[in-house]
Amino acid sequence: MSELLLEILCEEIPARMQVKAGADLARLLGDALGKAGLVVDSVQSFTGPRRLVFVADVPARSPDVKEERKGPRVGSPEQALAGFMRGAGLSDISQAETRSDKKGEHYVAILEKPGRDASEIIAEAVPAVMAKFPWPKSMKWGDGTFRWVRPLTSILCVLDGKVVPFEVADIDSGNITQGHRRMGRGPFSVTSFKDYRQTLEGKGHVILDACARKDIISKAAKEVCDQAGLVLVEDEGLLAEVAGLAEWPTVLLGDMDAAFLELPAEVIQLSMRTHQKYFSVQDKNGKLAAKFVVVANQVAPDGGVEITKGNARVLSARLDDARFFQAEDVRDGKKLIDNYDKLDGIIFHQKLGTVKDKAERVAALARELAPKVGADPDKAELAAKLAKCDLVTNMVVEFTSLQGKIGRLMYEKEGGDKDIATAIEDHYKPQGPSDRVPTNRVAVAVALADKVDSLFEFWVFAKEKPTGSKDPYALRRAGLGMIKIEVENEVDIWPRWYFEQAAKLNHQDADYLTYAYELDDLQNFLQTRMENLMKSQNRRMDTVQAVWSANGQDSKNLSHYKWYMRARALEQFLATDDGANLLAGYKRAANILKAEEKKPEGVPQDIEPHKGTLPQEGVLFSALVVAAPLIEKALAGEDYAGAMTALAGLRAPIDAFFDDVIVNSDVASERENRLGLLIKIRNLAGTIADFDRVEG
Numbered sequence: 001m002s003e004l005l006l007e008i009l010c011e012e013i014p015a016r017m018q019v020k021a022g023a024d025l026a027r028l029l030g031d032a033l034g035k036a037g038l039v040v041d042s043v044q045s046f047t048g049p050r051r052l053v054f055v056a057d058v059p060a061r062s063p064d065v066k067e068e069r070k071g072p073r074v075g076s077p078e079q080a081l082a083g084f085m086r087g088a089g090l091s092d093i094s095q096a097e098t099r100s101d102k103k104g105e106h107y108v109a110i111l112e113k114p115g116r117d118a119s120e121i122i123a124e125a126v127p128a129v130m131a132k133f134p135w136p137k138s139m140k141w142g143d144g145t146f147r148w149v150r151p152l153t154s155i156l157c158v159l160d161g162k163v164v165p166f167e168v169a170d171i172d173s174g175n176i177t178q179g180h181r182r183m184g185r186g187p188f189s190v191t192s193f194k195d196y197r198q199t200l201e202g203k204g205h206v207i208l209d210a211c212a213r214k215d216i217i218s219k220a221a222k223e224v225c226d227q228a229g230l231v232l233v234e235d236e237g238l239l240a241e242v243a244g245l246a247e248w249p250t251v252l253l254g255d256m257d258a259a260f261l262e263l264p265a266e267v268i269q270l271s272m273r274t275h276q277k278y279f280s281v282q283d284k285n286g287k288l289a290a291k292f293v294v295v296a297n298q299v300a301p302d303g304g305v306e307i308t309k310g311n312a313r314v315l316s317a318r319l320d321d322a323r324f325f326q327a328e329d330v331r332d333g334k335k336l337i338d339n340y341d342k343l344d345g346i347i348f349h350q351k352l353g354t355v356k357d358k359a360e361r362v363a364a365l366a367r368e369l370a371p372k373v374g375a376d377p378d379k380a381e382l383a384a385k386l387a388k389c390d391l392v393t394n395m396v397v398e399f400t401s402l403q404g405k406i407g408r409l410m411y412e413k414e415g416g417d418k419d420i421a422t423a424i425e426d427h428y429k430p431q432g433p434s435d436r437v438p439t440n441r442v443a444v445a446v447a448l449a450d451k452v453d454s455l456f457e458f459w460v461f462a463k464e465k466p467t468g469s470k471d472p473y474a475l476r477r478a479g480l481g482m483i484k485i486e487v488e489n490e491v492d493i494w495p496r497w498y499f500e501q502a503a504k505l506n507h508q509d510a511d512y513l514t515y516a517y518e519l520d521d522l523q524n525f526l527q528t529r530m531e532n533l534m535k536s537q538n539r540r541m542d543t544v545q546a547v548w549s550a551n552g553q554d555s556k557n558l559s560h561y562k563w564y565m566r567a568r569a570l571e572q573f574l575a576t577d578d579g580a581n582l583l584a585g586y587k588r589a590a591n592i593l594k595a596e597e598k599k600p601e602g603v604p605q606d607i608e609p610h611k612g613t614l615p616q617e618g619v620l621f622s623a624l625v626v627a628a629p630l631i632e633k634a635l636a637g638e639d640y641a642g643a644m645t646a647l648a649g650l651r652a653p654i655d656a657f658f659d660d661v662i663v664n665s666d667v668a669s670e671r672e673n674r675l676g677l678l679i680k681i682r683n684l685a686g687t688i689a690d691f692d693r694v695e696g
Helices: 015-035 078-088 118-131 193-201 210-227 236-243 258-262 265-276 305-329 341-345 355-373 377-386 394-398 405-413 418-426 441-462 475-488 495-506 512-536 542-548 560-574 577-597 615-636 640-648 651-660 668-686
Strands: 002-010 041-047 051-058 065-073 097-101 104-113 152-159 171-174 250-255 279-282 288-296 347-349
Touching (some): 015 041, 015 236, 065 078, 078 104, 118 152, 210 236, 210 250, 250 305, 265 279, 265 288, 265 305, 288 305, 305 394, 341 355, 347 355, 347 441, 355 441, 377 418, 377 441, 418 441, 441 475, 441 495, 495 512, 512 542, 560 640, 577 668, 615 651, 615 668
Antiparallel strands (some): 002 051, 002 152, 041 051, 097 104
């Protein structure tokens, strides 16, 4: 195998694009070479602020290929033979072989394609991959049509130390590269990956591996904080980002004006993280310190003194602005509620009114919902009105991601109620798979009301449903968040109740029947969100569908909480031997009934079975008689585990029945009774779940 080394050097690549770009280069170039007959091995890719690197072992040549092309039958018209020879590159039909099959003799052309040198294939593959590279954003940087994320500087491509010649965007490939923009010691030639990496990480002052850069930054940041008696506020997202900004990372501890600590810690940390890419630092008591950690892309002669001073000046300017905005938001004794009428100036949606309109709807629904979740109705209503009031503050305009938090901080500073303050911030939650779920009762009421309003209004009146990958109003997140809040807080409310209340409170003139179809559709949408929740927890999704489709009760009247608990209990039951064997017995009974019901005579559904003629029939009959009231009582008391236990009592009688009893007896009365027993099994199990929907 030969070693292929490719480096694409360009101006600074956005950090957020680097990881995917490295994976795309490895995949696309590997696939392109493989299709041409060069099966790559030991593939590695590296990414950094200015370079994409691909390293792999490739064969020296692609293999010779022999292809057989079947032609027309012997004796076919001249026109058919001529077309076959032309397509196969034959000058005479005698150059083809004849083969026989059941249809007779036919011609076969043997086409031999010699292998090609790897360098020839690589010279075609690399420009083709670069021409169609899937950057999220790219531009034309020259006069031609070639697009790249940033202007290209050079392309290094060597195969076993020899240059693979090609050209991309007027840049010829070669064996020359360069290291760090400031600290590197000029261009250098490369013969192998080992040589390339040693030189790059030596005099080139470039750490090639992004993971290595992350480790260096993480370790050094903790060390400088520890030496100062402080604690680093770890941030994996920021760590990955700064590792994509520095080729030779140097960690420095800077000083911040302590007067800025009067600002909310969230504002300071957001300014550091988002605008400046600094890490926050805390003292040993967990309080934000007047320090920051910055990652420089060079080793400074003065130990970084001027670098940290410069960064401190920039941070001070940011925080000065924040201090001004904070003062403006409360000038002349202004309170958070004073912003309420200003929400009328923000359009929520063309068909749904302003943000104030939404706040009014959410407040009415939160008040109605509060008693059902154990919250104070007055607090819930006020919290819902205050929840959006920080959207018109200078602080949220500047620090958009702090919406909710700014409102909480303002209300707390006014001396407001703690439950209401918590609800102001938490009503947006959960906003992602790792975000916490509100547990404060007032926050639960407002968060649910906010999500229900969005789902109901967008679904029924704005007609803005998610489609494919598009979900501009985050309705999938709202639906999943609603269910997570209900499950974690054991909120036992029928989903339809929410939407009926939303209609009654805010759309008194609307006819409920006119949007009944949309509510059914919304219910199905929420079922999919429930399945997604189960999937995210590595649980079975088929149990969600099985519980939803249970008969003998209106399963659509189940709250999401009960639905989830039943699906989880069913999953746990199916994981036991009793559950697995009972499922097998149920499937067998159901399959026999399906087969019999397809016959012209069918199967009467009103058969009243009895003990039958064989002992096994009698035992099964008695077990069904005993289990039925136990299951009914357990379901009525929401003892789903108890219902499963009662159902498990049927396992042994069902096993014995199928082992020793012939269902389709020649005696009509016996056949009817035995089919009746199977119907009882199916119907009784169906009150718990639709086991036909359970895999296995």
